[in-house]
Amino acid sequence: MxxxxxxxxxxxxxxxxxxxxxxxxxxxxxxxxxxxxxxxxxxxxxxxxxxxxxxxLDRDETVALTQAMTRSGLRLAWPDLHGPVLDKHSTGGVGDAVSLILAPAIAACGGYVPMISGRGLGHTGGTLDKLEAIPGYDTRPALPRLRAVVREVGCAIVGQTADLAPADRIFYAVRDVTATVESIPLITASILSKKLAAGLDALVMDVKTGNGAFMQGRAEAITLARSIGGVARDAGLPTGAFVTDMDQPLMRAAGNALELRQAVDLLAGRTHEPRLMAVVVALGAAMLRLGGLVDSHEAGAARLVAALSSGQAAECFDRMVAALGGPSDIVARAAVLLPAAPVVRPVLATRAGVVGRIDTRAVGFAVVALGGGRTRPDDAVDPRVGFTGLLPVGAPVEAGTPLGFVHAATDAAAVGGTAALTAAYRVADTAAPTPDPILEQFDVTA
Structure with a gap:
């Protein structure tokens, strides 16, 4: 006050x-x-x-709200680090496990990433919910432990503790269940209060657009990116932004432990997710450039790819998980260590053709209905449930081809999940060309 x-x-x-x-x-x-x-x-x-x-809320009100939420707790400083303090933020999507790959990759490149993340919001998955599928992982460490992990490992993905942006933690939970998510000023204040409290040197925004995004129109997404950039500029935080496609899930899994397993497999080189990797590399290159670790976007992309292909990013992820209370070998043993649903069934196409359209928002809400999200702030989340093997737009199918696989806690839940995924997919004779996941890039601090 x-x-x-x-x-x-x-x-x-x-x-x-x-x-x-x-x-x-x-x-x-x-x-x-x-x-x-x-x-x-x-x-x-x-x-x-x-x-x-x-x-x-107008611009002045949004700035005031952001500043008040930032002041509601401690603001971190990092005087003992030997590199830039960097972060990214996504406005939320389905199958969006970018943070799980990007944070350790940036750490492997010499940056420091104290990533203050959130839980699932509406139909979108939350990074914290994914990480809590790991046995023992502490998403709310005390500040001395957080500082030590960032200093020694290079990254720590955690939630808003009682000390950091407590106002946002309160507002975030209420917005999730009161249909007040899709507000550009509230989203701006929520994102930036956490990031300003984390003491960043630079931030990169991933603003989703499409039928699975909160900002479904591209113009809305650009408006949000510029809102965040303007408020960030007033606070002295260099910020870049990307508008990315969310007209289909970003990868072939949706659900907390399932997305985590897929991300770990990608870190280990056991699988490949082209759309997910395109976003990881683009955001990471921008982070490295804004942080002064490279001179160009191309150099940043090459450095990030090298950190992933060499296994350095996977090693950083293992070290982060262990330092925050989890097992030391999650990358190698994810299949054993992560919880699995007792019922797994294919969801079969009823006709031949190609995947013409996916109602991505419906896929997200189908995960929530299976128990993988919340309808009230105090709801428990079942990390086991969701979907894997999701076919992308443009994929050819025959009658009886799996569109994906439902992972459920019960047979009855699997029936509901099957119906929901079937309804979310439209199999047609042809499909429009799919856009690149990176739709637009611009500097919002200019």
Whole structure:
């Protein structure tokens, strides 16, 4: 709360925004403080977010909200590191395991990545939910442990602890279950409050667009990227952005342990995911360039590919998992160590043709319905469930060809998952050409 100004009651902040008034920095700061201290109830937090969603927040309000959320906890500094502190953030997608590969790859290239990640939001998977499928992995380490892991390993993917951006942790959980996710100002403040609290030297944004994204139109995605870039610029954080395609899952798996297994297999060189790797390399090259570790995007891409193909990135991932309480050999033994669903069934195409379209959002919600996501903030997540072997758009099929495989906790759940995936896929006579996963790249800090 700004010094010397009187606090504003939570209900007054809600009323003003409900009635379309612009909120000053003091009003926003006092509401954020009230949410963190418990003086604002859960109902009031939900009402405030809905009012902001419906009425919108202008640039000044968004900056004030971001700053207040950042100030709600500690802001890290990294004076003892010997390289740039870098991070990326995705607006959320289906089959998006980029962070699991990119963080250790950047660490292998000389960067430091204190990645403050989130849980599943709406129909999209959450990086923390994926990592919690690893036995013993601590997604909320104490700050001394977090600092030590980043310093010694080069990366740590963790959640918002009680010390870092606690306001965002509260708002994030409420937005997930109150249909207030798709708000550019709220998304901007959520992302940047975590990243500013992490003490970054540079940030790269992955803004998804398409039928599986929160920002389904490309114009919306660009607006979000520019919103984040403008607020980040005001805070002195160099930021680059990509708009990437989410008209189909980014890889052939959807579900927490299933995506983690696929990412680990990619790190180990046991499988290949062309669309996922294209995004990993593009974002990683930009991170290395913004951090001053390379002079060009091409040099960054080559360095990142070398870190992956040499096994250095896989080694960093193993070390990170072990340092945060998990097993030391997750890359080699993922098939044994990760939980598996008891029911696995193929989902068969009913006609011949090609995969013409995938309702990616429906695939994400099908994972939630299987138990792999939340409909309430306190819901438990079953990491075992979801889909594997998902065919991409343009893939040829015959009647009886598996569109994918459902992984479920029960036979009844498998039946529901089969119906949902069948409905999400459209098999046609032809398919339109699929776009590259990287749709647009631009510097949003200029």
């Amino acid at each position: 700004p010094e010397g100004q009187a606090p504003v009651l939570p209900q007054e902040a809600i009323r003003r925004k409900r009635d379309g008034m612009a909120l000053d920095a003091n009003t926003i700061a006092t509401f954020v403080e009230a949410a963190v201290t418990g003086r604002a109830s859960g109902e009031q937090v939900a009402a405030f977010l809905m009012a902001a969603f419906l009425r919108g």
